[in-house]
Amino acid sequence: MGSAQRLTPDDWCTAALAVIAERGVAGLSIEALAKSLGVTKGSFYWHFADRSALVVAAASMWERRATGEVIEELSAIEDPRRRLRTLLEVSFSDSVNGPIDAAMAGRSEDRTVGATVARVTMARLNFIESIFVELGLDAERAARRARVAYAAYLGHFPLANALPGDPTLSAVRSDYLDELVDVLVVDAPGLGRAARSGDPGPDR
Numbered sequence: 571m572g573s574a575q576r577l578t579p580d581d582w583c584t585a586a587l588a589v590i591a592e593r594g595v596a597g598l599s600i601e602a603l604a605k606s607l608g609v610t611k612g613s614f615y616w617h618f619a620d621r622s623a624l625v626v627a628a629a630s631m632w633e634r635r636a637t638g639e640v641i642e643e644l645s646a647i648e649d650p651r652r653r654l655r656t657l658l659e660v661s662f663s664d665s666v667n668g669p670i671d672a673a674m675a676g677r678s679e680d681r682t683v684g685a686t687v688a689r690v691t692m693a694r695l696n697f698i699e700s701i702f703v704e705l706g707l708d709a710e711r712a713a714r715r716a717r718v719a720y721a722a723y724l725g726h727f728p729l730a731n732a733l734p735g736d737p738t739l740s741a742v743r744s745d746y747l748d749e750l751v752d753v754l755v756v757d758a759p760g761l762g763r764a765a766r767s768g769d770p771g772p773d774r
Contacts, residue, residue: 579617586628591669629686636667650704706759
């Protein structure tokens with residue numbers, strides 16, 4: 571069995587996304603990617619017509635894994651504050667998809683991934699907005715607050731790279747995420763005293 575048959579399209583997409591996270595879409599080279607995977611460029615053409623086809627497929631994988639599946643899983647959390655806290659914890663601690671998200675966010679005008687980036691962005695914003703609406707904000711304020719939350723997320727990874735080792739930016743520290751949640755929901759009418767003190771309370 572040849573190397574082209576051993577590597578699946580998902581293998582190529584996963585490798586492409588790793589490059590995109592580090593160098594952006596413009597930094598993706600088929601020749602370099604094939605070399606990193608230990609195969610020839612001919613192996614690439616077994617699955618994809620050209621570089622653009624790979625970028626589109628990789629973006630589709632990113633959309634499915636880092637947006638659709640995440641939203642589906644978190645939607646099962648009934649308490650909106652806990653849902654927000656869990657979303658932030660999952661997102662800020664994702665060292666794989668986080669940098670990819672930051673790289674993709676700057677490619678909304680790219681003809682190969684622009685539509686996917688726009689679709690992912692709106693799906694995420696709509697999900698976050700729905701949480702703030704459940705917490706008692708009106709639709710307009712929920713939309714603004716969702717954009718603040720998403721901007722904080724996208725900015726986290728470049729800032730963490732600029733300040734390596736900064737303990738304040740550690741996504742695994744609960745106080746880091748608690749502080750962000752407190753800022754985002756400080757005036758949300760739907761919060762009781764227990765939730766404001768940091769205890770989201772039991773799911774209902």
